[in-house]
Amino acid sequence: MQSFRGARPQAIDAVDVATKVASLILPARATRVVDQARRDLRVVRGVIGGERPAPVREQAMRAANLDEIDVVSILPRRLAARVSQGLRDLDVLVGALQGRRPPPTVKRPASRRNTLPPPPAKVATRPLRVARVVRETPDAVSIYLEETSGALLTFEAGQFLSFDGQVKGRTYRRAYSLASAALEGHAPHVTVKRVDGGVVSNHLVDHAREGDVLHALGPSGVFTLKPSEGPRRLLLLAGGSGITPIISLAETTLTHEPDAHVVLLFGNRRFEDVIFHARLDAMKGRFGERLVVDHVLEAPPREWSGAVGRLDTATVSARLGALGVEPKDREVYVCGPTPMMDAAHEALLALGVPKARIHEERFTSPEQRKAASAPTEPQPVLVALGGVRTETVQRPGQTLLEAGLAAGLPMPFSCAMGGCAACKVRLVEGDVVADEPNCLTDDERAEGYVLACCTRATTPCTVEVP
Amino acid sequence: MITDKLLQILPEKVRTRIEPYAEALELMSEVRDPKVAASLGPSSVRGLLLQRGKQGVPTKIPARHEAYFDWTYPSDHAEMLELYRRAKQNQWDGDTWLDWSTHVDPENPEVAIIPDNFLNFEKLEGYMGVRMTPRERAKVRSDVCAWQLSQFLHGEQGALFAAAQVTEAVQFFDGKLYGATQVVDEARHVEVFHRYLDTKLQKLYQINDNLFVIIDALMSDSRWDMKFLGMQIMVEGLALGAFGTLYRLTEEPLLKELLKNVIRDEARHVHYGVLALREHFQNHISERERREREDWSFEVALLMRNRFLAYEIYEERFEGLITRAQWRDVVSTSPGLEEFRHVMFSRLVPNLREIGLLSDRIKPHYDRVGLSKYFGGRSADQISAEDMISELDQKRAETPAGLRAANA
Numbered sequence: 001m002q003s004f005r006g007a008r009p010q011a012i013d014a015v016d017v018a019t020k021v022a023s024l025i026l027p028a029r030a031t032r033v034v035d036q037a038r039r040d041l042r043v044v045r046g047v048i049g050g051e052r053p054a055p056v057r058e059q060a061m062r063a064a065n066l067d068e069i070d071v072v073s074i075l076p077r078r079l080a081a082r083v084s085q086g087l088r089d090l091d092v093l094v095g096a097l098q099g100r101r102p103p104p105t106v107k108r109p110a111s112r113r114n115t116l117p118p119p120p121a122k123v124a125t126r127p128l129r130v131a132r133v134v135r136e137t138p139d140a141v142s143i144y145l146e147e148t149s150g151a152l153l154t155f156e157a158g159q160f161l162s163f164d165g166q167v168k169g170r171t172y173r174r175a176y177s178l179a180s181a182a183l184e185g186h187a188p189h190v191t192v193k194r195v196d197g198g199v200v201s202n203h204l205v206d207h208a209r210e211g212d213v214l215h216a217l218g219p220s221g222v223f224t225l226k227p228s229e230g231p232r233r234l235l236l237l238a239g240g241s242g243i244t245p246i247i248s249l250a251e252t253t254l255t256h257e258p259d260a261h262v263v264l265l266f267g268n269r270r271f272e273d274v275i276f277h278a279r280l281d282a283m284k285g286r287f288g289e290r291l292v293v294d295h296v297l298e299a300p301p302r303e304w305s306g307a308v309g310r311l312d313t314a315t316v317s318a319r320l321g322a323l324g325v326e327p328k329d330r331e332v333y334v335c336g337p338t339p340m341m342d343a344a345h346e347a348l349l350a351l352g353v354p355k356a357r358i359h360e361e362r363f364t365s366p367e368q369r370k371a372a373s374a375p376t377e378p379q380p381v382l383v384a385l386g387g388v389r390t391e392t393v394q395r396p397g398q399t400l401l402e403a404g405l406a407a408g409l410p411m412p413f414s415c416a417m418g419g420c421a422a423c424k425v426r427l428v429e430g431d432v433v434a435d436e437p438n439c440l441t442d443d444e445r446a447e448g449y450v451l452a453c454c455t456r457a458t459t460p461c462t463v464e465v466p
Numbered sequence: 467m468i469t470d471k472l473l474q475i476l477p478e479k480v481r482t483r484i485e486p487y488a489e490a491l492e493l494m495s496e497v498r499d500p501k502v503a504a505s506l507g508p509s510s511v512r513g514l515l516l517q518r519g520k521q522g523v524p525t526k527i528p529a530r531h532e533a534y535f536d537w538t539y540p541s542d543h544a545e546m547l548e549l550y551r552r553a554k555q556n557q558w559d560g561d562t563w564l565d566w567s568t569h570v571d572p573e574n575p576e577v578a579i580i581p582d583n584f585l586n587f588e589k590l591e592g593y594m595g596v597r598m599t600p601r602e603r604a605k606v607r608s609d610v611c612a613w614q615l616s617q618f619l620h621g622e623q624g625a626l627f628a629a630a631q632v633t634e635a636v637q638f639f640d641g642k643l644y645g646a647t648q649v650v651d652e653a654r655h656v657e658v659f660h661r662y663l664d665t666k667l668q669k670l671y672q673i674n675d676n677l678f679v680i681i682d683a684l685m686s687d688s689r690w691d692m693k694f695l696g697m698q699i700m701v702e703g704l705a706l707g708a709f710g711t712l713y714r715l716t717e718e719p720l721l722k723e724l725l726k727n728v729i730r731d732e733a734r735h736v737h738y739g740v741l742a743l744r745e746h747f748q749n750h751i752s753e754r755e756r757r758e759r760e761d762w763s764f765e766v767a768l769l770m771r772n773r774f775l776a777y778e779i780y781e782e783r784f785e786g787l788i789t790r791a792q793w794r795d796v797v798s799t800s801p802g803l804e805e806f807r808h809v810m811f812s813r814l815v816p817n818l819r820e821i822g823l824l825s826d827r828i829k830p831h832y833d834r835v836g837l838s839k840y841f842g843g844r845s846a847d848q849i850s851a852e853d854m855i856s857e858l859d860q861k862r863a864e865t866p867a868g869l870r871a872a873n874a
Contacts (some may be wrong), residue, residue, distance in 0.1 A: 081526075089516045101484050102520035104778035106670045114661045386563055388723065390623065408562050 009064035012074060015041060031066075123402065123416045123453070125215035128153070131187065133208050136275050140193040140241065142179065143208050144154030145216075155219035157182040157252035157348040158245045158333070158361070161190060162415045164215040165200035173417050174200040177245035177335070177361070178219065179276070181252045191275060193241035220422060222439075223361040225249065225396035226331065231259040235320075235327050237344045239267045239311055239336025240275075245361055246335055247276055250456045254287045257421050260285075263325050267296045267311035271304065294319055306465060311340045316347040328352045335361040360435060375433070379457040384410055384428075385465040394457050400425065400432070401452035409466055411452060417456040425452045485790045486777075490514035490675075496768070499761040505692075506683055506765070513679035519620075520672045527681075530688040531574075533634040543739050546640035553647035553734055558727055560658040568720040570666040572608035575600065578717045579611045584802035589795065593788040606783065610802075612663065613776050614712065616671035619659040621705060622680035626652035628697040629735075635690035641742055648738065648860070651731040658724050676773035680766065691746055695759060696766065699817055700740025705772050706732050706854075707810020711802065714858050726855060733851035736817060738847045743821040749863075760823045764831055767814065771807055771835075807857075815840035821849065 019038045023031040042063045072080045072087075101357070131144040145161075146154050155161075160177040176190035192204045223245055225232075238246040243266060253260045268274045280293050296307040296319060307322075309315040322326055327348055334344050341360055348358055360446055379394045384403050391408035394400060401423050404411040414422035418438035426448050435454040452463070476484065482703050494510055497503045512518045518525050541547065572579045582603060591597050599608070629652050633645030684696040713725040747756055780793040790794075797803060815837055818824045824832070824841070832838055832869065 088521045089518075092517050092521060093515070096483060096486070099479070101781060102517060102522070102672060104671055104782040106672055108670070111660065111664050113657075114664045386558065388563055388565055390565055391567075392560075410559060410562055 006279075007037065008061055009068050010042070010061045012064055013068055014074070016064055016069050017071050017074055018369055020066060020071055023066055035066055073160055079093075083259050090146075123217070123405065123413065125217050127213045128161075128216045130208060130210055130212040130214065132210050134189075137193075137272060139273070140191055140275050141205050141208060142189045142191045143204065144189040145213075145214070146188075148213070149285050153188045153190065155182055156224045157248040158223040159219040159221045160223075160245065160361075160415065160419065162217045162417050162419070163200065164217075165203060167199050167203050172200045175415060175417060175419050177221075177223075177248070179244040179248055181248055181255060183252060186251075191241065191244045192273065193263040195241075218420070220414050220420035222420065223333065223335070223359055225253065226359075228331070231261065232257055233330045233332040234260070234262045235325065235332045236262060236264045236312070237267075237316070237332070237336070237340075238264065238333045240273065240341075241338035242334075242336030242361075243275055244335075246333060247279065249333055250291065251283060254283070254290055261290050263292045263294070263323065263330070265294050265296065265311065265316065265319055267298070267315075267336065271297060271301050291309055292323060292325075294323060303388065304437075311336070312343040313347040313350075317351065320347075320351070331357055331359070333359045333361075338362065341349045362439070375456055375458045379430075380460045381430075381457050382462040383407070383409055383411070383459075383465065384462070385411065394461075395433060398456070399453055400450070400455050400457060400461070400463060402406070404452065413453055416453045420452050421451060424449045425450040425463040425465050427448075428464055432457050432460045432461060477537035482785065482790075487515065492676060497765050499758075499765065500759050500763050504760045505762065506679065509679045509683040512682055513675045515545050516778075517675060517678075518682070519675065519678035527685040527686055529631060531631055531635045531690055531693065534637050534686075534690075536637075536639055540639050543638045543640040543741070544866065546638055546644050549734055549738055550640060550644040550647060553644060553651070556730065556734075557650070558654070559646075560654050560661070563727060564658065564724055565720060566665070568662070570718060570720060572611060572667055572718075573601070573604040575604060577719075580606070580712070580802065581715050581717075581722065582607065584715060584800060585610055586647065586796050586800040589799060590784075590788075592794040593796065594607055594784075605777075609668065609669070609779050609783070610776065611712075611716075612667045612669040613664055613671045613779050614708065615659055615667065616669075617674050617677055617774070618708065619656065619670075619703065620673040620677060621661060621681070621701060622652055622655040622659060624677075624684070625697060625701060625705075625735075626656055628681075628684055628693055628701075630688065631685070632694055632697065635693070636742060638742065642740070643739070644738055648735055651735070655728055655731070662721065662724060665712070671778045674774060676769060676774075680769065691743065691751070692759070692762070694739060694743055695763060695821075695823075698735060699743065699765050699814070699821065700763060700770065702732055703741065703817060704738045704810055706736065706813045707806050708807075710813075710854075710858050711806040711808040715805070729855060730851040731857075733846065733849070733854050736813070736846040740820050747822045753772065756822065757827070760825060760828050762824050763818055764828055767811075767837075768835065770810070776825065780828065811837055811840050812843050813846070816843035818847040820845035 015038055019034055022034050026034065052341060057457055072084050075083060092102070127148045128145045129148050131146050134142045134144070136142055155178050158177070159182075160175045162173055162175045165172045165174060176192060178188055180189050181189040182187045192201050192208075194202050194205045234249070234253060236246045236250060246264065246266075250262050250264060254262055264280075266274070266280075274295065274297075284293060292400055294307060296309055296311055296315060297304060298308075298310045300306070300308055307315075307319055309318075327353065330353075331354055332348060333340055334348075336344075339361060345358065345360070349355065374397065375394075376396050378396065380391060381394050381400060381403050382389055382391050385404075390402050390407055390409055392409070394403035398406070401411060401413055401416070411425075412422055414420045416423070418435055421439050421444070422438065424444065427450050428448075432455045434450055434456075438451050438454055440449060440451060450465075452464070474481075490510065494503065494507065497506060570579075571577070572730065575582075584607065587598065587603060587606075626649065629645060629648040633642050633649060636642060636645060642826060680696065684693050684701075687693055687696070706729065709725050709729050713722060713729060716722055716725075747759070751759075775794055775797045777790070777793070782792065784793060815824070815832070829838065829841070832841075
């Protein structure tokens with residue numbers, strides 16, 4: 001409120017402007033006389049026009065002071081712009097003759113744009129909406145997802161999403177493979193199975209409802225189809241809920257590539273545990289001889305005529321032999337519980353499959369990992385990225401990735417839980433501890449790579465973003 | 467020059483007031499082609515006489531070009547499409563790619579922001595009749611750098627708007643897509659140059675009158691190819707010359723990295739100018755129109771060669787100590803400016819040849835002003851940004867220690 005500045009100036013009229021112009025020409029004494037006459041005229045005109053003094057001081061009006069009168073302001077807008085430009089030009093010319101020049105430098109306050117700190121950077125999830133929930137078995141549900149932005153949720157067959165799940169006030173990050181085919185018209189979904197002690201999985205199986213919002217990172221991961229010369233021949237080994245990325249790989253390949261051939265070995269404990277039984281049957285109908293599905297059950301029902309056993313080294317070799325499949329000729333994808341994956345790995349190597357042709361997807365929850373003892377001291381970290389070396393400090397509790405992001409560096413990452421290697425950096429100098437296991441290959445380890453998302457510096461470090 | 471002699475007769479007080487106008491008149495009288503004079507004339511009045519860029523209020527320059535729409539979205543220029551793809555992949559973030567935590571002391575002789583003999587100090591001291599202390603010299607060098615970067619910044623603002631106008635007006639659809647990336651590039655250049663001046667040198671000089679003339683002429687010309695020629699070939703050529711020189715000579719790591727990234731972008735911009743104009747000048751304009759453009763670019767090249775004389779620094783520091791003519795002599799004979807001319811013309815002249823504006827008719831004129839040695843150089847479509855940088859790096863290694871020495 002301008003209460004103590006008193007009355008506000010009235011709108012400017014022709015008399016004001018005439019007075020202002022006169023004031024520019026007349027000597028000071030004459031100007032005072034003319035200005036007083038103008039004010040008097042205002043008052044007289046107001047009285048004749050029936051104006052009364054305002055009852056409240058703040059509402060009172062007065063004649064504008066001479067320095068408040070802008071001659072140009074009563075002109076039409078376009079003309080006003082021209083006149084004021086003309087006046088400025090005139091001022092420059094007159095100024096030059098008087099030996100006056102514009103100052104050589106520009107004085108202005110420091111720009112806010114240049115001093116604003118960068119927005120706080122961290123590993124940020126985005127919301128995905130649950131479109132519907134479908135019960136696949138008594139212990140497993142498929143959760144159909146869509147982007148809240150309305151964009152299409154796109155991914156490659158075999159990739160996964162990581163979710164930040166809130167359970168009883170704590171945040172847990174977990175990865176779930178997309179089980180739908182990566183094809184237009186196939187609604188994207190993950191399939192989640194109840195597991196002993198699985199905090200997030202069990203929560204989702206029991207509580208996921210249409211309309212819920214999940215906080216996700218990704219899709220991430222390189223458990224995807226590799227470029228192939230000639231017709232693609234796949235051997236897929238799945239155990240339990242490990243079927244999720246495997247069925248996506250199978251359906252996507254067979255639909256896309258009419259001459260592809262797929263063999264799937266699928267191990268479960270009981271018949272009622274088999275996820276996607278009906279979907280696999282339908283696929284067999286659709287793709288005929290191009291798809292072979294071999295179910296192996298540990299505890300089969302009485303009328304079961306299929307294979308019996310647990311997917312260990314012997315069973316894997318035996319089943320491949322019985323099916324007449326030569327694994328050496330195939331690209332192999334394996335996903336399931338750790339003992340099953342280790343057994344399959346051993347059997348495949350024994351059958352002569354080159355290591356480079358065996359693709360594996362292992363999920364562990366961060367809390368199950370060998371707990372790397374977290375450093376308790378801040379450590380300086382030098383990050384080389386795009387030709388620039390930036391020094392930042394990794395605070396206790398932060399990973400290399402979090403330290404880099406907090407310094408505003410655009411370090412790449414995707415799943416942020418050691419599952420996709422998008423964040424891998426080369427350790428040039430210093431010591432680190434990493435959460436194990438993670439998805440780095442032996443070759444990558446040998447070349448000095450570490451995963452920034454689950455590695456912490458224990459001494460001053462230098463890392464290089466490839 | 468006659469005007470110089472006339473001015474000598476006048477008392478000093480009058481002379482200093484009239485000198486700038488005498489120079490403006492002289493400049494206009496140097497332009498021989500009446501069409502070029504007509505196109506540059508009004509801009510010269512606004513820039514040199516009325517100093518519209520320095521009036522302390524935002525400048526409004528009306529534009530009269532046509533926006534060119536094509537509702538069929540043709541894929542009409544493979545090379546421009548390739549430039550678009552490259553431009554998308556090579557975007558960089560001024561916030562994070564540059565290390566803004568670098569401490570910059572422009573007066574520190576250990577990390578020279580520009581070398582001591584960038585300016586001809588011997589001559590300057592000779593005219594003044596006093597020797598400057600190392601500290602005074604360092605201050606002047608810092609100002610010269612701030613002045614240059616200020617002009618870069620003002621030029622980039624012009625480039626930002628011109629790139630947007632050209633994107634509207636160009637008839638290649640692939641060119642429009644590419645042009646949008648150039649608009650982003652120019653915005654980033656404005657961002658980083660301004661940030662450097664604002665937070666590191668803490669000084670911003672007004673726009674140079676001659677630079678204002680060129681920008682004003684481009685913005686108000688309704689012919690899109692003149693905008694294009696002026697901005698993509700001439701001003702970007704000037705920019706490459708100036709950036710290249712400073713990149714070579716500065717020891718300051720942040721500025722060096724900043725310029726390196728900017729040069730990479732600029733190389734694309736000039737390449738685009740060559741692609742678009744080559745085709746246009748060969749197939750879509752008359753010989754008379756081509757000649758007009760040929761003359762125009764020659765005049766503007768001279769303008770750029772002779773007219774960036776840092777009078778703003780003279781007025782701030784040396785007015786009253788030496789005359790304008792003496793200052794002009796100091797700047798014109800400075801090794802830094804020679805270097806700048808060399809880099810600028812070695813980029814500019816081959817590009818003019820490539821777009822068909824270097825016919826046998828105009829060659830003698832270039833020869834007369836000593837530019838024929840650049841006729842055979844490589845044009846922007848034949849040289850990559852990385853070539854450009856490594857060429858500068860190589861030259862830098864060859865530069866005599868004298869020009870790079872931190873202090874004489």
